[in-house]
Amino acid sequence: MKRVIALPGVSIHKGPAQKVDEKIIRDARGYVPSLVGVAQISGKSIDLIPYKDIYRPVKGDYVVGVVVGYAPNGWFIDIGSFVKAFLPAADVLNKRFDPRKDELSRYYKIGDVVGLYVSEVRRLGNILVTVKDVKKTKDKRLGKLTDYYIIKVWSTKLPRIIGKKGSMIKLLKEKLGGDLLIAQNGVILYKGPYEKFMVLNKIIALITAKTFATGLTEYVNDLINKMLEVNLDKKDEKEGDD
Amino acid sequence: MPKKEKKNEKVDEFIRPDGRKYDELRPYKIRAHILKNADGSAEIRLGGNWIIAAVYGPKEHFPKFEISQDRAILNCRYHMNPYSTSERKSPKPSRREIELSKVIRNALTQSVILDDFPEMSIDVFIEVAQAEGSTRVASITAASVALADAGIPMRDMVVGCSAGKYNGHIILDVGEIEDKEGEADLPIAIMPNLRKVVLLQMDGKMTHEEFKKAFDLALKGAMQLYEEQLNALKNILESMSTLGEGEINEKK
Structure with a gap:
């Protein structure tokens, strides 16, 4: 496998290729990436890991969004994509929505953080979301989320935060404990002690800044151990002072 | 692309008001990703020019009646700050600024793949913090890097450069004095x-041959700036792929 830097307009491969990423254009120049990032060429497939890309919702994605407005029959929710998503009130109420009896702000207010599934993407400007457990996995938190720490990253960084076969996320869960959850639109939820959240925050900042580095998981492992030790030391000192 | 000079052609040894040779660019530096809050940003320093470009989007377009059903709208604003020139410039958009916004938008629209985002709009803001001639081409160069930094798909980078005629000599990268006192x-x-x-675009008078010569010279300058554009983008990627100590000082 060959890793090359992809820059818009600069040809990265000439000759035949079968599986090509949709962000790569083909023309007389050969295969040309349209975004900045790192391209992986192996055999006849070309894959592009973009450095930044906007989240494009897909049906069935678990996302976390913020309520930003009321519609006559539901809520507008910002899920970090191009446009706001729409959450129908009937989904939350579990019955037919009657504007004369039901008050929307009794359920979700502006500013509330909500866990959702994408139920339909009609066009780019038309996204429907639901709070019903469509996939019936029961491990996702749906509805209003409280007492969570939230970190927002670009959705293109998520593969690196999860790692190969989930190696990175396993490591983080093992070391930090608590409730750690990743939404597909780039939101990371964490419930646990504040010190451990600060460690997580720094680790996520490192992973997003060093997306294309090799040997990141081992590096993060060492770093977490160091940071947790420092935290423990601080606690001991405090107890000693008292 | 630029042709090689013939051997028997006379080399112009004219020294310009700022001490440059006829085919020399001013010192240049391009940096990408300089602003924290914008989706994408870039900065160019070309001699005394200092231009910052920022990109927001793609996002919902407003007002709704303007949206285009099959492609995104690229908005562009070129603005000179009041302190960018030697005499205070009114911050109100002037006739010149409105025209430049349009030509820059037209230039960038050729490259950005707008069909990917129907009903959306992309905003490009260009602020000239310091002006010293040839700001329109420098703005295009910076805006193109900012668009790439924002993760907006592009067919190719766009790079601009200027040439001109001063005291009867064809010159590359027109500076402020040459712009005011030059012929074209x-x-x-x-x-x-x-x-x-x-x-x-062309302002002033040039003969057919002078135009050809100036055009070739401008192409040559543009290719130099293009290399710098790519370096600016490569620098971000390289900083993302090296693990170094001191990234996070956990003990402090």
């Missing part, structure tokens, strides 16, 4: 890999 200036913008010209 010729700003161009190109897409280097697609070999397309996306902006070509």
Whole structure:
């Protein structure tokens, strides 16, 4: 496998290729990436890991969004994509929505953080979301989320935060404990002690800044151990002072 | 692309008001990703020019009646700060600024793949913090890097450079004095890999041959700036792929 830097307009491969990423254009120049990032060429497939890309919702994605407005029959929710998503009130109420009896702000207010599934993407400007457990996995938190720490990253960084076969996320869960959850639109939820959240925050900042580095998981492992030790030391000192 | 000079052709040894040779660019530096809050940003320093470009989007377009059903709208604002010139410039958009916003937008529209985002809009803001001639081409160069930094798909980078005529000599990268006192200036913008010209304007008078010479010279300058554009983008990627100590000082 060959890793090359992809820059818009600069040809990265000439000759035949079968599986090509949709962000790569083909023309007389050969295969040309349209975004900045790192391209992986192996055999006849070309894959592009973009450095930044906007989240494009897909049906069935678990996302976390913020309520930003009321519609006559539901809520507008910002899920970090191009446009706001729409959450129908009937989904939350579990019955037919009657504007004369039901008050929307009794359920979700502006500013509330909500866990959702994408139920339909009609066009780019038309996204429907639901709070019903469509996939019936029961491990996702749906509805209003409280007492969570939230970190927002670009959705293109998520593969690196999860790692190969989930190696990175396993490591983080093992070391930090608590409730750690990743939404597909780039939101990371964490419930646990504040010190451990600060460690997580720094680790996520490192992973997003060093997306294309090799040997990141081992590096993060060492770093977490160091940071947790420092935290423990601080606690001991405090107890000693008292 | 630029042709090699013939051996028997006379080399112009004219020294310009700022001490440059006829085919010399001012010192240049391009940096990408300089602003924290914008989706994408870039900065160019070309001699005394200091231009910052920022990109927001793609996002919902407003007002709704303007949206286009099959492609995104690219908005562009070129603005000179009141302190960018030697005499205070009114912050109100002038006739010149409105025109430049339009030509820059037209140049960038050729490259950005707008069909990917129907009903959306992309905003490009260009602020001239310090001006010293040839700001329109420098703005295009910076805006193109900012668009790439924002993760907006592009067919090719867009890079601009200017040439002109001063005291009867054809010169590259027209500075402020040469712009005011010179006979002609010729700003161009190109897409280097697609070999397309996306902006070509001319002010003043040049003969047919002088025009050809100036055009070739501007192409040569544009290719130098193009290399710097790619370096600016490569620098971000390289900083993302090296694990170094001191990234996070956990003990402090």
